[in-house]
Amino acid sequence: MIKVLGIAASPRRGGNSDILLDEVLKGAAEGGAADVEKLIVSSLNISPCTECNSCSATGKCIIKDDMQMIYQKLFEADRIILATPVFFATVSTHAKILIDRCQALWAKKYLLGHTHKKECPSINREGMLVSVAAAKGPTVFDCVKKTAKYFFLAIGADYKHNLLYNNIEEKGSIKKHHSALKEAFEKGKDLADKRGAILIL
Numbered sequence: 001m002i003k004v005l006g007i008a009a010s011p012r013r014g015g016n017s018d019i020l021l022d023e024v025l026k027g028a029a030e031g032g033a034a035d036v037e038k039l040i041v042s043s044l045n046i047s048p049c050t051e052c053n054s055c056s057a058t059g060k061c062i063i064k065d066d067m068q069m070i071y072q073k074l075f076e077a078d079r080i081i082l083a084t085p086v087f088f089a090t091v092s093t094h095a096k097i098l099i100d101r102c103q104a105l106w107a108k109k110y111l112l113g114h115t116h117k118k119e120c121p122s123i124n125r126e127g128m129l130v131s132v133a134a135a136k137g138p139t140v141f142d143c144v145k146k147t148a149k150y151f152f153l154a155i156g157a158d159y160k161h162n163l164l165y166n167n168i169e170e171k172g173s174i175k176k177h178h179s180a181l182k183e184a185f186e187k188g189k190d191l192a193d194k195r196g197a198i199l200i201l
């Protein structure tokens with residue numbers, strides 16, 4: 001049975017990326033996901049990476065905070081959805097702190113040569129990016145997608161899905177988009193409907 005983990009990385013509750021994430025998770029639940037969970041990053045205690053480099057030797061982060069719980073949830077999930085607004089052409093501060101703390105997982109995989117197969121019940125895990133930007137330019141999501149790419153590589157998930165909307169600024173204005181909520185719901189159903197093993201932040 002598929003487990004879906006949604007990570008809400010906006011500093012404001014009920015914002016546009018948050019609304020889209022909720023629709024994706026609703027779709028996943030209707031599509032047959034056995035376990036759908038949403039993490040609100042702004043409500044968690046996550047310290048920034050201090051670049052102490054302890055993880056380079058052990059593959060584990062020595063900072064004891066809510067990130068230890070998140071590591072476990074990342075490993076257990078089949079689908080991982082990262083939902084973030086665009087701030088200064090990249091992910092939100094909340095998203096970036098969480099991603100930076102995944103340096104330990106990167107070190108374990110790329111420096112120490114350990115795959116995440118031991119910790120992850122699923123073999124084929126998938127990642128999805130949900131993002132909203134106020135800017136209208138065609139390149140507004142370029143940095144966000146690149147950051148998401150390396151995040152999903154570090155946690156051992158295939159980055160396969162995007163749900164991106166620009167020219168959206170006021171809180172809740174995504175609801176006025178002609179197709180966004182429906183597309184988010186259908187994307188969630190599609191994620192859960194795939195048979196196999198998978199993952200979302």
